[in-house]
Amino acid sequence: MKKNIWSSAALFSAALFFIIVLTGCDQNGSTSADSNKDITINIGVQGATGVLPYAREKKVFEEAFEEKGVKVVWNEFASGPPHFEALASGRLDFGATGGTPLIAGQSGNVDFKAIAVTSDGKRGNSIVIPKGSQIKDLKDLKGKKIAVAKGSSAYNFLYMALDQAGLTDDEIDVVQLQPDEARPALDNGSVDAWSTWEPYATTAVFQTEAKSLADGEDLNINAPSFLVARTDFTEEHEDLTVLFLQTYEKVLQEFIDHPDEVAQDIAGFKNLDVEIVTTVLEKSNLILSPTTEEFAEAHQEQADFLYKSGGINQKLDTSEVIENKFVDEALKSSQ
Known part of the structure; x- marks a missing residue:
């Protein structure tokens, strides 16, 4: 493929870097306050049928974090790339996206961690x-x-x-x-x-x-999807990062244990045909997993292709943004 096919994506990465230069000190998301009552977590959400959109409707995160005195604010995006603009400016703490926005974000020096895999992406x-x-x-x-x-x-x-x-x-x-x-x-x-x-x-x-x-x-294109988090937040609030993942896993378990009821709920929330929702959920293969060797290799292959195609201007080691310790702790404590 010729390099100019990815010129727009390269510009996207450059734009992310520009955002960081302008807003790196403007952390208007969660704070490093001593008391949880001063903390707000900003969660990004996109689409209609995933775990986070469902959890927003059910107010599961609000209930979980209320016990810690933490406020939850939802931020809706049309796709993955805007999540990283918000992460770069400190307006977002957590989100869920496909792998390509992660690669562009890493190329643009956005300070974030990929804290869990949410789907193998084979049919996504x-x-x-x-x-x-x-x-x-x-x-x-x-x-x-x-x-x-x-x-x-x-x-x-x-x-x-x-x-x-x-x-x-x-x-x-x-x-x-x-x-x-x-x-x-x-x-x-x-x-x-x-x-x-x-x-x-x-x-x-x-x-x-x-x-x-x-x-x-x-x-045979594997494209894992991820939960991402702003690095500063994970470092300042490790317990809340684990709680975020525990809450996500709790909602995911509803999808696994009661798929018909979840599909009915989502269809009602979003005014969709329940058959559409059921099919989407079957294709999504939703999980909550550390980034295993298989997922890491698939994600690195995506980044290598982007580099070869001219979408990013540097070869990345995608393992640098992967952090499994939070999901390991969340899954261990939920057993």
Whole structure:
């Protein structure tokens, strides 16, 4: 792939670095106050069907942290990259994103830790085509307009998929759109395909009879998703970081033990068809795990591809941002 295909992602990394220079001293998130009553934790959330969106509706984190005198504030984002802008400026303490935003954040010198893996990501990203499309395989994307959110996990997935198909950057037309812009563009024919993540892919399939051209499982592309945390917060409040993970695990257990009830709840909260929610949850393979050797290797492969493709301007050692001690403690204490 030619290096200019990733010029926008490289600019994204540069923008993150610029944010740090401007706002590195502006820590308006949680404080280092001696008393928990002075602490607010800011949690990022995106999408409709994951553990954090469900927990927000159920106020599980509010209940858990209220006992510690800590206030919980939710911050909603359309995709992963804005999480890292907020982490860089101190406006966010915890969030959940795919792996590509982590790589861009690390390249941009954002001070954060990847504190747990939340999915293996094998079926988390898909390239979707509209009903009636003549596109049959990845090679048919040549000359087509493809919507994708820049810097997202679906962005890297798209280029890894194109690389497998032997397509170069000048053979496709990438249109950078957030999900709320990309879905209408797919529906009205403004774009020929859409690289996106769940629940958007499944929602498009169910609501418009769109088709999934390929996902990570089809292409053997593993892209773990992570919980991330602002490093200063984890260092100042190790106990609250563990509590965050314990609370996440508690909610996740509801997904595992009562999947039908959880799907019904989410469908009601978000006005979605319960069949859509059930399918998304089945594809998501939600977990809470340390970053094992397998996950670490998959994440490093993503970073290496970005470097080779020109998306980042330095070769990264992604293990530098991985921190397993908090999730190890959380899982040990929950047994």
